[in-house]
Amino acid sequence: MPFSIIFTKTLHLGVSIACEGQAALAGGATAAATWWSSPSWAHTKAAASAETVEVEPEAKEAIEVVEDGEVKTQDAAADDEKDIRPDFEALVLRVQQEICDAISGLDGHKFRVDEWERPNNRGIGKSCVLQDGNVFEKAGVNVSVVKGPLPPAAVSQMRSRGKPLREGAKPNFYAAGISLVIHPHNPMAPTVHLNYRFFQVEDPETKEKSWWFGGGADLTPSYLFEEDAVEFHSALKAACDKHDPTYFDRFKKWCDEYFYIKHRKESRGIGGIFFDDLDERPANSVSRKDLTDREAIMAFSKDCLESFVPTYISIMKRRKDMPFTPEQKEWQQLRRGRYVEFNLVLDRGTKFGLSTPDNARIESILVSLPLTARWEYMHEPEEGTEEAKIMDVVRNPRDWAVDLKELEDASFQEIMAELARRSEAEAEAAK
Amino acid sequence: MPFSIIFTKTLHLGVSIACEGQAALAGGATAAATWWSSPSWAHTKAAASAETVEVEPEAKEAIEVVEDGEVKTQDAAADDEKDIRPDFEALVLRVQQEICDAISGLDGHKFRVDEWERPNNRGIGKSCVLQDGNVFEKAGVNVSVVKGPLPPAAVSQMRSRGKPLREGAKPNFYAAGISLVIHPHNPMAPTVHLNYRFFQVEDPETKEKSWWFGGGADLTPSYLFEEDAVEFHSALKAACDKHDPTYFDRFKKWCDEYFYIKHRKESRGIGGIFFDDLDERPANSVSRKDLTDREAIMAFSKDCLESFVPTYISIMKRRKDMPFTPEQKEWQQLRRGRYVEFNLVLDRGTKFGLSTPDNARIESILVSLPLTARWEYMHEPEEGTEEAKIMDVVRNPRDWAVDLKELEDASFQEIMAELARRSEAEAEAAK
Numbered sequence: 001m002p003f004s005i006i007f008t009k010t011l012h013l014g015v016s017i018a019c020e021g022q023a024a025l026a027g028g029a030t031a032a033a034t035w036w037s038s039p040s041w042a043h044t045k046a047a048a049s050a051e052t053v054e055v056e057p058e059a060k061e062a063i064e065v066v067e068d069g070e071v072k073t074q075d076a077a078a079d080d081e082k083d084i085r086p087d088f089e090a091l092v093l094r095v096q097q098e099i100c101d102a103i104s105g106l107d108g109h110k111f112r113v114d115e116w117e118r119p120n121n122r123g124i125g126k127s128c129v130l131q132d133g134n135v136f137e138k139a140g141v142n143v144s145v146v147k148g149p150l151p152p153a154a155v156s157q158m159r160s161r162g163k164p165l166r167e168g169a170k171p172n173f174y175a176a177g178i179s180l181v182i183h184p185h186n187p188m189a190p191t192v193h194l195n196y197r198f199f200q201v202e203d204p205e206t207k208e209k210s211w212w213f214g215g216g217a218d219l220t221p222s223y224l225f226e227e228d229a230v231e232f233h234s235a236l237k238a239a240c241d242k243h244d245p246t247y248f249d250r251f252k253k254w255c256d257e258y259f260y261i262k263h264r265k266e267s268r269g270i271g272g273i274f275f276d277d278l279d280e281r282p283a284n285s286v287s288r289k290d291l292t293d294r295e296a297i298m299a300f301s302k303d304c305l306e307s308f309v310p311t312y313i314s315i316m317k318r319r320k321d322m323p324f325t326p327e328q329k330e331w332q333q334l335r336r337g338r339y340v341e342f343n344l345v346l347d348r349g350t351k352f353g354l355s356t357p358d359n360a361r362i363e364s365i366l367v368s369l370p371l372t373a374r375w376e377y378m379h380e381p382e383e384g385t386e387e388a389k390i391m392d393v394v395r396n397p398r399d400w401a402v403d404l405k406e407l408e409d410a411s412f413q414e415i416m417a418e419l420a421r422r423s424e425a426e427a428e429a430a431k
Numbered sequence: 432m433p434f435s436i437i438f439t440k441t442l443h444l445g446v447s448i449a450c451e452g453q454a455a456l457a458g459g460a461t462a463a464a465t466w467w468s469s470p471s472w473a474h475t476k477a478a479a480s481a482e483t484v485e486v487e488p489e490a491k492e493a494i495e496v497v498e499d500g501e502v503k504t505q506d507a508a509a510d511d512e513k514d515i516r517p518d519f520e521a522l523v524l525r526v527q528q529e530i531c532d533a534i535s536g537l538d539g540h541k542f543r544v545d546e547w548e549r550p551n552n553r554g555i556g557k558s559c560v561l562q563d564g565n566v567f568e569k570a571g572v573n574v575s576v577v578k579g580p581l582p583p584a585a586v587s588q589m590r591s592r593g594k595p596l597r598e599g600a601k602p603n604f605y606a607a608g609i610s611l612v613i614h615p616h617n618p619m620a621p622t623v624h625l626n627y628r629f630f631q632v633e634d635p636e637t638k639e640k641s642w643w644f645g646g647g648a649d650l651t652p653s654y655l656f657e658e659d660a661v662e663f664h665s666a667l668k669a670a671c672d673k674h675d676p677t678y679f680d681r682f683k684k685w686c687d688e689y690f691y692i693k694h695r696k697e698s699r700g701i702g703g704i705f706f707d708d709l710d711e712r713p714a715n716s717v718s719r720k721d722l723t724d725r726e727a728i729m730a731f732s733k734d735c736l737e738s739f740v741p742t743y744i745s746i747m748k749r750r751k752d753m754p755f756t757p758e759q760k761e762w763q764q765l766r767r768g769r770y771v772e773f774n775l776v777l778d779r780g781t782k783f784g785l786s787t788p789d790n791a792r793i794e795s796i797l798v799s800l801p802l803t804a805r806w807e808y809m810h811e812p813e814e815g816t817e818e819a820k821i822m823d824v825v826r827n828p829r830d831w832a833v834d835l836k837e838l839e840d841a842s843f844q845e846i847m848a849e850l851a852r853r854s855e856a857e858a859e860a861a862k
Contacts, residue, residue: 112808129808140808263785263793333803340804341797344775345785354694354776362694363809366772371807372764373771375800377543377560377571 081292085176088198088298089145092178093126095305096143099180100128102309103141106316109133111141116361122148127364132371135189135320139182140367147174150201154352158201161277163210166203174200177215178305181368182312183339187332189319190221190228191269191339192312193368195349196301213297214276217308218255220269220339222332224390228315229270229400235311236273237401239303243287243296248401251275256397261342266394268342273304331387333374340373512723516607519629519729520576523609524557526736527574530611531559533740534572537747540564542572547792553579558795563802566620566751570613571798578605581632589632592708594641597634605631608646609736612799613743614770618763620750621652621659622700622770623743624799627732644728645707648739649686651700651770653763655821659746660701660831666742667704668832670734674718674727679832682706687828692773697825699773704735762818764805771804 100111111128118124123146130139150158150173159165177197184191196215202208219232233252240248255274260267280293287296343350353365381387531542542559549555554577561570581589581604590596608628615622627646633639650663664683671678686705691698709731711724718727774781784796812818 114809131808138806138808263791337800340771341775344772345782351776360694366806367808369768369806372803372805374803375569375797376802377562377569377798378545378794 081294084294084298085174085198085200089176091298091302091305092143092176092196095308096126096128096141096178098309099141100130102313103130103136103139103182106313106320107133107135107139109136111139114364118146118148120148122146125361125364127361127367129367135184135186135316137183137185137371138367138369139180140364141178141180142364142367143176143178144364145174145176148172163201163277164208165201165210166206169203169205171201171203173202183336183370184316184320186320186322187222187324187328188225188322189316190219191336191370192220192308193218194305194308196305198298198301210279211294212277212279213301214278215301215304216251216255216272216274217304218259218269218272218274220335221390222335223328223386224270224393225315225319226400228318229398230402231315232270232272232311233400234402235307236304237403239300239307240273241286241403242303243300244282244285246282246284247275247300248273252399252401259342261338261346263345264338264341266338266391267397268339268394270393270400271397330374331381333372334376334379335390336370336373337375340369343368512725515725515729516605516629516631520607522729522733522736523574523607523627526739527557527559527572527609529740530572531561533744534561534567534570534613537744537751538564538566538570540567542570545795549577549579551579553577556792556795558792558798560798566615566617566747568614568616568802569798569800570611571795572609572611573795573798574607574609575795576605576607579603594632594708595639596632596641597637600634600636602632602634604633605629614767614801615747615751617751617753618653618755618759619656619753620747621650622767622801623651623739624649625736625739627736629729629732641710642725643708643710644732645709646732646735647682647686647703647705648735649690649700649703649705651766652821653766654759654817655701655824656750657831659749660829661833662746663701663703663742664831665833666738667735668834670731670738671704672717672834673734674731675713675716677713677715678706678731679704683830683832690773692769692777694776695769695772697769697822698828699770699825701824701831702828761805762812764803765807765810766821767801767804768806771800774799 104110107130109130111130114127114129116125116127123144125142125144125146128141130136132138150171154173155165155169155171159167165171175197177195179193179195179197181193182191194215194217196213198211198213200209200211217232217236219229221228236252237248240251251273252271254276255271256267258274259269259271278297281287281296285296287299291299344354347368350365350368353360354362381391535541538561540561542561545558545560547556547558554575556573556575556577559572561567564570581602585604586596586600586602590598596602606628608626610624610626610628612624613622625646625648627644629642629644631640631642648663648667650660652659667683668679671682682704683702685707686702687698689705690700690702709728712718712727716727718730722730775785778799781796781799784791785793812822
């Protein structure tokens with residue numbers, strides 16, 4: 001592991017359980033040196049470093065909260081479907097490490113790692129941050145697995161979203177996931193965000209469970225490079241198409257809607273995918289029939305998540321050493337300001353996390369903010385400039401994805417060459 | 432006038448009527464070249480440049496909204512108290528000009544001035560911004576006078592605050608005020624915020640009116656200079672004490688509470704005063720008995736507002752040319768980040784303004800943000816440093832004010848010498 005383990009002072013923190021945005025999984029914690037050694041999480045550690053996930057018996061546990069609020073464990077055998085939580089935890093921990101390795105490899109700096117634990121066996125987390133590196137201004141990659149009683153405000157919010165929770169129910173929740181935000185130094189290189197999570201709620205009286213997946217990834221460039229947009233969207237489309245023909249279009253649209261900065265009348269970036277409350281396969285799903293819905297949607301999340309490293313690293317290699325002017329850096333800083341506005345004003349996960357200061361690890365929530373940002377009064381780029389071009393895209397979201405299936409036997413270089421050819425042909429046709 | 436008048440493209444904007452914070456008066460507008468020439472506002476222009484306010488007869492108007500939503504005027508003679516609105520408008524416009532002159536004089540750069548008007552005679556405003564000057568990074572000084580039907584959300588919010596509004600009433604409102612935020616370049620120089628406003632609500636059926644004043648001023652240094660803190664608080668205390676012996680302590684405490692960044696467990700700065708819903712004099716008030724409550728509280732607001740220029744300019748003269756290191760500049764940037772967090776996450780006026788994007792002049796609301804800001808993961812200054820000193824103060828608000836009354840015949844220099852002497856004596860006693 002390329003990580004340097006640093007344990008921070010004990011913090012009394014809690015959990016952010018809102019379901020959207022990059023802060024959703026910056027769960028609360030008490031940092032502790034006992035993280036990996038906790039027996040109930042041992043499977044996770046083992047699985048994180050194994051290629052094939054072999055779930056140990058003691059890991060097949062569900063949660064139960066007793067009267068005094070301390071969390072105890074319960075045999076999950078009663079559940080009607082296979083308990084996927086150990087596999088999902090293993091997945092996000094393994095990919096977190098792969099992402100950190102890839103980012104660290106490109107940058108030359110190592111990640112700082114903070115592992116934390118919530119009191120009363122309420123969950124664990126691992127926050128990896130690389131700050132002021134050679135290539136990256138700030139990269140935060142968080143994993144958290146949190147559980148406990150669901151706060152009343154969250155119960156009503158979930159009921160309003162159609163979750164089958166009884167009026168007055170005091171359900172327990174479980175939430176696991178990975179979230180990242182990466183801000184590069186070079187203004188030609190895009191900021192990226194990603195978040196995949198699994199959520200489960202159980203009524204302690206009726207024992208009724210509901211579960212769902214949420215997540216997505218979106219790109220925020222300061223300058224538009226069409227090949228980056230095409231590559232990013234096409235990779236996500238390829239992951240979606242492997243599972244359901246309707247996913248990509250639905251989730252691309254949802255992404256454009258979610259990352260919309262209403263008060264600026266512009267999107268945060270050029271989109272990607274965003275989904276939430278995903279708890280069954282559509283009728284025309286092309287995913288493996290031998291899987292339960294839960295397993296099938298986890299497999300979908302896995303494919304989306306695993307498409308991240310090759311795509312983003314490919315984009316970064318093209319952009320990280322490009323020359324730029326001080327004016328272009330200043331433009332990037334203004335766009336960073338918009339990123340801050342979205343995250344602090346609109347992102348539901350961040351808002352939820354900040355509104356429960358005693359229960360959330362604030363530093364993990366706010367690691368999504370850039371190292372530096374700028375606000376100028378009444379700034380508007382001149383028509384015809386590269387700055388005006390990206391503004392046009394964030395004000396009028398476009399479709400970028402191409403179908404990579406036709407190219408599935410091609411090498412990555414061949415795919416990129418084909419994408420460049422198509423892009424040129426389109427530009428030619430537009431003349 | 433030292434202003435260069437720039438009219439911007441027509442914007443369809445509305446009004447921010449929440450009652451707290453610096454965005455409260457960044458009301459909506461359609462920018463128009465006809466601003467001062469509008470006859471119903473002519474008194475304001477005349478009054479703004481006159482020492483003694485002589486209210487013209489046509490200015491004595493109250494507001495009435497007719498069925499189609501267009502605002503018409505109504506003779507205010509029926510009102511039981513003198514209509515103070517023209518005087519208050521004149522006051523804030525005059526002081527806005529004095530502040531801009533003082534800031535501009537110190538900086539050497541002029542303010543950009545945007546005058547705007549809301550459609551259907553719904554209000555006017557004047558936003559003055561000095562950006563990237565010699566001394567100031569960003570200084571925004573806004574005046575607005577807005578009116579119209581009160582949105583239902585605002586009605587319930589006001590009812591919950593105890594305003595005597597009938598259930599289901601559709602009241603009209605009038606809000607006038609001045610707000611400013613000034614961010615200097617030099618990290619030794621403090622950011623400052625100020626806001627004074629008059630609010631009136633009228634039930635169109637019962638004709639019942641309620642009114643109140645709100646406002647305050649607070650200082651946000653990156654480095655603590657005790658004499659600045661003492662001067663700022665003492666000037667506000669002197670203004671308060673002229674009107675009521677309870678005001679300063681109450682409003683200082685309210686300020687510490689309001690500008691508290693809950694998720695950071697620290698205050699935005701070192702405080703000042705904050706008040707709202709002020710609609711009657713306390714029993715022990717020492718203000719002029721020949722004034723109505725409305726006039727007396729306006730006189731109080733006026734004294735607070737007028738204490739701003741001499742105090743802040745005095746502080747700035749001491750700080751603006753102090754030497755500083757790149758590390759100190761970086762610390763200032765981190766503190767600016769906290770300012771952004773407060774304004775975007777917590778400030779009620781900003782939140783209200785941003786949640787009604789079709790109705791607010793976003794650029795005037797967000798002019799409160801600094802030009803530049805910074806966020807570092809897990810940053811904590813070392814014990815014993817100057818950075819740790821200011822953190823201690825924002826985590827444990829202190830009392831700074833001294834009674835200037837005893838020094839009332841002294842010159843400003845003598846007062847400052849006396850304050851320095853007291854400060855030294857305190858430091859000596861603490862040894």
